[in-house]
Amino acid sequence: MTIFEKILNKEIPTELVYEDEKVIAFNDISPQAEIHLLFIHKEKSENINDLMDKNPEQVKDLYHAIQKHTRAIGLDKTGFRVVTNLGPHGGQTVFYTHFHVLGGEQLGFFGRA
Numbered sequence: 001m002t003i004f005e006k007i008l009n010k011e012i013p014t015e016l017v018y019e020d021e022k023v024i025a026f027n028d029i030s031p032q033a034e035i036h037l038l039f040i041h042k043e044k045s046e047n048i049n050d051l052m053d054k055n056p057e058q059v060k061d062l063y064h065a066i067q068k069h070t071r072a073i074g075l076d077k078t079g080f081r082v083v084t085n086l087g088p089h090g091g092q093t094v095f096y097t098h099f100h101v102l103g104g105e106q107l108g109f110f111g112r113a
Contacts, residue, residue, distance in 0.1 A: 034104030
């Protein structure tokens with residue numbers, strides 16, 4: 001069982017910053033930006049490819065939640081980055097599809113310098 005499943009099952013206390021019937025979001029415990037949120041669907045998939053194989057509509061659910069929350073907190077005014085990782089070389093450490101939303105400050109370039 002992943003840490004995200006434990007959060008969904010309320011086995012690990014977490015302050016949610018967003019919740020609707022399909023998606024939850026919370027602060028990353030190791031933030032890489034002033035604002036670093038994680039958005040997960042309540043239905044598990046292992047990574048973005050698994051999600052697309054099982055239920056591609058979940059991408060729409062997740063991006064709708066990201067849009068709604070970033071507008072609500074004004075993050076859309078200055079901009080933000082959305083990232084998902086797949087596999088060890090992609091940096092995935094929790095094998096439950098999740099989207100990182102990073103912002104609140106000027107972000108650097110992406111990938112190797």
